[in-house]
Amino acid sequence: MKNTRILAAVATVLASTLALAGCSTGTAAESRQSPGGHTPVVALFTASYATPAVKLGVDMFKSKADKMGWTTSVSDSANDYNKLNAQMQDAISRKVDAIVMGYTSQEKTSLGVSAANAAGIPVFAIDAGVEPYEPYALNVTSDNSQLATLSAQSIIDANPKGGNVIIIGWDSHPGIRLRTQVAKKLFEDHGFTVAVNHQIQSPGAAQEESMSFVQDYLQANPGDKAPVGVWAGFDAAGFGAVQAIESAGAKGTVVASMNGDDFAVAEIKKGGPFVATVLQDWPTIVGDLVSGMDTYFTKGSLPAKNYIEIEGTLINKDNATKF
Amino acid sequence: MLKSGGTILGFLLLVIVFGALRPDVFLSFGNLRNVLEQVAILAIVAAVQSVVMVVGNFDLSVGATASLAGAVVAQLMISGYGITLSVLAALAVGAVVGAVNGYLTAYLRLSAFVATLATMTSVSGLTFIVTNGATLFGLPKAFMGLGQGRWLEMPNPIFVALAVSLLVWFVLRNTTLGRRWHAIGGNAEVAKLSGVNVSLMRFAAFVVAGLGSALAGIVLTSRLASATATSGDSYMLLAIAAVFLGMTISKEGQANVGGTLIGVGILGVLSNGLNIVGVSTYVQQFLTGAIIVAAVAFSRLSNKGVS
Numbered sequence: 001m002k003n004t005r006i007l008a009a010v011a012t013v014l015a016s017t018l019a020l021a022g023c024s025t026g027t028a029a030e031s032r033q034s035p036g037g038h039t040p041v042v043a044l045f046t047a048s049y050a051t052p053a054v055k056l057g058v059d060m061f062k063s064k065a066d067k068m069g070w071t072t073s074v075s076d077s078a079n080d081y082n083k084l085n086a087q088m089q090d091a092i093s094r095k096v097d098a099i100v101m102g103y104t105s106q107e108k109t110s111l112g113v114s115a116a117n118a119a120g121i122p123v124f125a126i127d128a129g130v131e132p133y134e135p136y137a138l139n140v141t142s143d144n145s146q147l148a149t150l151s152a153q154s155i156i157d158a159n160p161k162g163g164n165v166i167i168i169g170w171d172s173h174p175g176i177r178l179r180t181q182v183a184k185k186l187f188e189d190h191g192f193t194v195a196v197n198h199q200i201q202s203p204g205a206a207q208e209e210s211m212s213f214v215q216d217y218l219q220a221n222p223g224d225k226a227p228v229g230v231w232a233g234f235d236a237a238g239f240g241a242v243q244a245i246e247s248a249g250a251k252g253t254v255v256a257s258m259n260g261d262d263f264a265v266a267e268i269k270k271g272g273p274f275v276a277t278v279l280q281d282w283p284t285i286v287g288d289l290v291s292g293m294d295t296y297f298t299k300g301s302l303p304a305k306n307y308i309e310i311e312g313t314l315i316n317k318d319n320a321t322k323f
Numbered sequence: 324m325l326k327s328g329g330t331i332l333g334f335l336l337l338v339i340v341f342g343a344l345r346p347d348v349f350l351s352f353g354n355l356r357n358v359l360e361q362v363a364i365l366a367i368v369a370a371v372q373s374v375v376m377v378v379g380n381f382d383l384s385v386g387a388t389a390s391l392a393g394a395v396v397a398q399l400m401i402s403g404y405g406i407t408l409s410v411l412a413a414l415a416v417g418a419v420v421g422a423v424n425g426y427l428t429a430y431l432r433l434s435a436f437v438a439t440l441a442t443m444t445s446v447s448g449l450t451f452i453v454t455n456g457a458t459l460f461g462l463p464k465a466f467m468g469l470g471q472g473r474w475l476e477m478p479n480p481i482f483v484a485l486a487v488s489l490l491v492w493f494v495l496r497n498t499t500l501g502r503r504w505h506a507i508g509g510n511a512e513v514a515k516l517s518g519v520n521v522s523l524m525r526f527a528a529f530v531v532a533g534l535g536s537a538l539a540g541i542v543l544t545s546r547l548a549s550a551t552a553t554s555g556d557s558y559m560l561l562a563i564a565a566v567f568l569g570m571t572i573s574k575e576g577q578a579n580v581g582g583t584l585i586g587v588g589i590l591g592v593l594s595n596g597l598n599i600v601g602v603s604t605y606v607q608q609f610l611t612g613a614i615i616v617a618a619v620a621f622s623r624l625s626n627k628g629v630s
Contacts, residue, residue, distance in 0.1 A: 050553050055456035199604040204553030208543070212361050216598035219357055220348045236458070236551075243548070247471070263460040263549055 040297045042072045043091035046102035047084055049076035050204055053259045053280065054103045057126055060286045061100065068294060081108040088112030092119045098293055101125040105174050106133050122302060124293055126285060130178045132307035138292045140285045143309040147278045148179035150314045151256040152186045154276035155229035158254045163228035164195040166217060168210050168237045170203055176233040183231050195227055200237055210240030218248040226250050232257035235264040235277055245273045260315055268320040278312040285310050329621045330571045334589050341596030348599055356477060362591030363480035364539050368558045369565040369583045370491045371535025374528050376566050376578035377495060379508045380428060380435035382532045384443035385562055388420045389540030389555030391450045396541050397459040397550035406466050414537050420446055421533020425526035450552040460549040470545030480542050487535060492580040504528060508577060564615050565590055571622030
C-alpha cells in the first residue's frame with residue numbers, strides 16, 4: 001500500500017510537471033511583439049477541430065497570426081456549443097482584442113457573439129455561416145454553392161444518360177447542408193433521381209459509416225439498379241463510398257465530393273470510382289481574414305463588406321497530378 | 324425460455340421481419356456476409372469489454388484505445404517501419420492503456436468509471452498528437468489484407484473476430500483465470516477470502532480489454548486504409564450496449580461472450596436491415612435505442628416475474 005501511495009504521488013508530480021511544461025511552452029510562443037509594440041490578443045473558437053479540413057484552416061490561421069505577432073489562443077469544444085459559448089464569455093472577460101469563430105454554426109453561437117458585440121469586441125469568422133450575418137465583422141467562407149455545383153456536375157458529366165444517385169450529407173453543418181441542397185437541385189434539374197439522401201450520424205467516423213451504408217445499398221440494389229453516382233458532402237464520406245463500391249465490384253458508379261483532402265486526391269490519381277473533389281482555398285480564405293483583422297488592429301477600421309465567399313478548385317483525373 | 328431467451332427471440336424476430344420485407348436481399352449470402360463484416364470489429368471490442376464486465380467493471384476507453392492503436396500502426400508504417408513491428412507496437416500501446424486502467428482501478432481503487440473516463444480523455448488527446456489531427460493514409464498493400472482481404476470468400480475481419488471471441492469464451496469458461504474472473508464478478512470479497520488475488524485478476528482483465536481494443540483498431544485501420552483520431556471512438560457505447568444486451572441472455576444476468584455476440588448481431592442486423600429497407604438515419608438511431616431499452620426491460624421484467 002505504501003508503494004502504491006508513493007507511485008501515485010510520483011505520477012501526480014510527473015503529470016503536473018508535464019502540464020506546467022506545456023503551459024510554459026505556450027507562454028514562450030506567445031511572447032512575440034508586433035512591430036508597433038502592441039500585441040493584439042486573439043481568441044479563436046471552434047467546435048470541430050477533429051475534422052481534417054477544420055484543423056487545416058485553424059492551424060493555418062494560428063500560424064499566420066503568430067507571424068503577425070498576435071497572441072492567439074485556440075479553444076475546441078468538441079461539438080459542445082454550450083461549452084463554446086461559455087468559453088467565449090471567458091474570453092470576453094479577459095478583454096481580448098478580437099474573437100475568431102472557426103467553422104462554427106452562427107445559429108448556435110449567438111449568445112457568445114452577442115456578448116462580444118455588446119463588449120465592443122469584433123467577431124471575425126472562418127467558414128462560419130452561409131450568408132451575411134450582421135454581428136460578424138467579417139466572415140470569409142468557401143463558396144459552398146460553387147463547391148457543390150462543381151462536384152455534382154462531375155457526376156452528371158460522367159453519366160450523360162442520367163440515372164439514380166445517392167447523396168451522403170451531414171445537415172448539422174450549415175455549409176454541408178447548403179451543398180446538399182444545391183447538389184440535389186442540380187441532379188434533379190438534369191433529370192437524375194436522388195434515390196436516397198443519407199445523413200451521417202457521427203462525422204468522426206464518417207468514412208466507415210458511409211462505407212457500410214453504400215455497401216448495404218449496393219447489396220439491395222445490385223447490377224442495373226445500382227446508382228450511377230454517389231455524391232458526398234465531404235471527402236471522408238466520399239472515400240468510404242469509394243471503398244464500398246470497389247469492395248462490391250460495382251462498375252459504373254462514380255463518386256464526387258469536396259474538401260480537396262490528400263487522401264481524396266490520391267484516390268482520384270488512381271483512376272478508380274473517385275472522379276472529383278473540390279479543393280477549398282484555405283490559404284486565400286485565411287489570408288483575407290488575417291488581412292481584414294490586421295487592418296482593424298493597425299487602423300481601427302472594420303471591413304466595409306462583412307461576408308466574402310471564395311471559390312474552390314475542381315480536382316479530377318485531368319489535373320490531380322498537380323496537387 | 325422466455326426468461327433467458329427474450330433477446331434471442333428479439334434477434335430472430337428482426338431477422339424474420341427484415342427477411343420478409345426484402346427476402347431477395349436480406350437473407351442472401353452476400354448480405355449476410357456484409358452484416359458479419361460490418362460487425363466484426365464491434366465484436367472484437369465487445370468480446371473484450373465482456374471480460375471487464377465479468378469482473379464487475381466496465382471500460383469507457385476501449386473506443387479511444389482502438390483509435391490510438393489504429394493511429395500508431397498507421398503512423399509507424401508511414402514512417403517506414405515494418406508491418407510486424409508496427410502492429411506489435413500498436414498492440415503494446417493497447418496493453419499499456421489497459422495496464423494503466425487496471426492499475427488505477429485494481430490497485431489505486433479508483434472507480435472504473437472515473438479511471439477509464441480519464442484514460443479515454445488522455446488517450447484521445449494522445450491520438451490527436453499521433454495523427455496531428457490529420458487523416459493518415461498511404462499504408463502498405465500487404466497490411467490491407469488484414470481488413471480488406473478474404474479467405475474462403477469471407478472477409479478476414481470476420482475470422483479475427485471469431486478467433487478473439489472463441490479465445491475469450493474458452494478462457495472465461497474453461498480456465499482457472501476465467502473462473503477467478505467470474506468469482507470476482509460474483510462477489511469480490513468472497514473471492515478474496517477464497518485466496519484469489521483480486522487486484523491482479525482485475526488488472527489482467529483491463530489489460531485484455533486494452534489489447535483487444537488495440538487489435539480492433541488495427542483491423543479498422545486496415546479496413547479503412549486510413550486512420551483518424553476518432554475513427555474507433557463510436558465503438559465504446561456500441562460495445563457496452565452489446566454486452567448489456569448479451570447479459571439479458573444469462574440467467575444470472577452476467578456478461579457472457581455468447582450473449583455479447585447476440586447483442587452485436589442485433590445491432591448489426593438492425594443497422595443493415597434498416598438501411599436495406601430504406602429507413603432514414605435519424606429513425607434508425609431512435610429505433611436502435613428503443614430496441615436496446617425494450618430488450619433489457621423485457622428481460623428484467625421476466626426475471627422479476629419468475630422470482
